[in-house]
Amino acid sequence: MSKQIPVQDVTPQAKPATGNVDLYASREKIYTRSFTGFYRNLRRFGGAILFLLYFGTVWLTWNGRQAVWWDLPERKFFIFGATFWPQDFILLSGILITCAYGLFFITVFAGRVWCGYTCPQSVWTWIFMWCEKITEGDRNQRMKLDKAPMSVNKFLRKFAKHALWILIGFVTGLTFVGYFSPIRELVIDLFTGEASGWAYFWVAFFTLATYGNAGWLREQVCIYMCPYARFQSVMFDKDTLIVSYDPRRGEKRGPRKKGVDYRAQGLGDCIDCTMCVQVCPTGIDIRDGLQIECIGCAACIDACDGIMDKMGYPRGLISYTTEHNLSGQKTHLLRPRLIGYATALLLIIATLTTAVITRPLAGFDVSKDRVLFRENSQGWIENVYSLKIMNKDQRDHTYVIGAYGLDGIQLGGKQEVQVAAGEIVTLPAQLSVAPEKLPSTTNEVFFTLQSTDDPDIKVEAKTRFIGPRLN
Numbered sequence: 001m002s003k004q005i006p007v008q009d010v011t012p013q014a015k016p017a018t019g020n021v022d023l024y025a026s027r028e029k030i031y032t033r034s035f036t037g038f039y040r041n042l043r044r045f046g047g048a049i050l051f052l053l054y055f056g057t058v059w060l061t062w063n064g065r066q067a068v069w070w071d072l073p074e075r076k077f078f079i080f081g082a083t084f085w086p087q088d089f090i091l092l093s094g095i096l097i098t099c100a101y102g103l104f105f106i107t108v109f110a111g112r113v114w115c116g117y118t119c120p121q122s123v124w125t126w127i128f129m130w131c132e133k134i135t136e137g138d139r140n141q142r143m144k145l146d147k148a149p150m151s152v153n154k155f156l157r158k159f160a161k162h163a164l165w166i167l168i169g170f171v172t173g174l175t176f177v178g179y180f181s182p183i184r185e186l187v188i189d190l191f192t193g194e195a196s197g198w199a200y201f202w203v204a205f206f207t208l209a210t211y212g213n214a215g216w217l218r219e220q221v222c223i224y225m226c227p228y229a230r231f232q233s234v235m236f237d238k239d240t241l242i243v244s245y246d247p248r249r250g251e252k253r254g255p256r257k258k259g260v261d262y263r264a265q266g267l268g269d270c271i272d273c274t275m276c277v278q279v280c281p282t283g284i285d286i287r288d289g290l291q292i293e294c295i296g297c298a299a300c301i302d303a304c305d306g307i308m309d310k311m312g313y314p315r316g317l318i319s320y321t322t323e324h325n326l327s328g329q330k331t332h333l334l335r336p337r338l339i340g341y342a343t344a345l346l347l348i349i350a351t352l353t354t355a356v357i358t359r360p361l362a363g364f365d366v367s368k369d370r371v372l373f374r375e376n377s378q379g380w381i382e383n384v385y386s387l388k389i390m391n392k393d394q395r396d397h398t399y400v401i402g403a404y405g406l407d408g409i410q411l412g413g414k415q416e417v418q419v420a421a422g423e424i425v426t427l428p429a430q431l432s433v434a435p436e437k438l439p440s441t442t443n444e445v446f447f448t449l450q451s452t453d454d455p456d457i458k459v460e461a462k463t464r465f466i467g468p469r470l471n
């Protein structure tokens with residue numbers, strides 16, 4: 001028997017005259033009602049921290065440069081004291097895998113809390129909804145305004161709302177581009193007309209993307225565009241925390257006067273006020289069961305708890321619960337799937353941390369010249385190479401270059417080089433070997449690089465030494 005929770009799609013489907021099923025239900029505009037409550041405060045708190053991180057980090061400086069900066073032309077990624085190069089992108093894959101496993105773990109444990117509280121699409125949509133409220137009023141006023149003919153009042157309110165949306169979109173886009181092009185110069189250049197065409201393009205692109213996604217598309221992104229919504233049901237089990245209505249307690253739903261013995265009338269605790277539907281950002285009725293449209297934001301819990309308080313009923317008619325709990329069974333916190341994800345996550349984090357800590361602070365690439373070999377003035381066989389030295393540290397270093405791998409091998413060219421912090425130096429080098437010391441036509445040799453002021457910074461690179469064909 002499957003242990004997964006059946007997730008229903010109860011979105012009304014458009015029924016075209018042809019009789020074909022339309023995969024895209026015609027959209028009805030959602031007018032969300034404002035509400036207060038514990039989970040709203042929690043979300044605001046979490047959102048404020050994320051906003052601070054996103055908008056604030058880009059302005060931090062470290063050793064005279066932007067602290068977090070993806071320098072695409074130079075192909076370097078600075079994050080405070082560390083510099084990452086394209087060669088380190090395996091670490092980026094590790095970070096992405098960690099995030100994926102983190103999301104799996106959180107989803108199995110607590111359902112779609114990521115969507116409801118921290119997903120940028122949700123966070124920005126809540127902000128845009130707040131702009132809507134302060135410019136056009138709450139749900140009923142907005143519905144009235146939309147139905148009313150165009151007037152100066154309507155025009156000004158709509159104008160103010162869109163202006164605010166575009167302003168927030170612009171600050172969001174500018175900040176995002178600022179992670180790739182130093183923000184201080186970017187801001188000055190943008191406003192003085194000195195920025196490159198690409199800078200204008202990308203700021204405009206992300207402004208419009210934010211405006212479109214959080215202002216217009218909203219729940220459509222969650223329902224139709226986000227793949228996570230589709231595979232979440234595969235990860236849920238009967239012990240996963242979900243937002244759910246308790247039908248055993250709520251049904252039979254219906255209006256009643258406060259203080260009457262509604263049980264005697266055969267009614268449950270749900271007064272059918274539809275407040276839970278009116279606050280829902282995806283416009284669903286949680287009383288129909290768990291649906292893929294539900295982003296687990298708990299707005300309906302706050303709204304319903306408020307109603308329960310007013311009616312004098314206990315809170316929790318809609319709550320964070322589990323399927324097992326709803327059916328009167330015990331919820332199992334520790335279960336094999338959760339333990340599996342947690343173990344995998346811990347292992348990946350430990351491996352990634354070790355890889356970052358033990359990452360060599362110098363990069364060393366050797367490429368051999370296309371000319372296979374030549375004979376030098378001494379009659380020795382000589383191969384020419386190009387050495388690329390990357391100083392990944394935050395301070396300058398002087399390096400000594402060496403070579404080994406063949407008996408009597410000699411290194412020609414510069415043998416000591418200074419490389420500034422975060423810089424790359426490319427220089428030519430020659431290796432030469434007496435012909436009688438060559439064991440074969442193709443031989444494995446190594447270049448070494450050792451910092452003179454830090455014995456821990458020591459790397460080597462393998463390459464080939466080619467000689468004439470041996471008889």
Ligand code: SF4
Nearest residue numbers: 270271273274276304
């Ligand atoms: S808010 Fe609560 S009482 Fe009102 S309709 Fe929803 S579940 Fe019923």
Ligand code: SF4
Nearest residue numbers: 280294295297298300
């Ligand atoms: S049903 Fe409740 S938890 Fe789900 S999206 Fe709507 S308001 Fe949020």
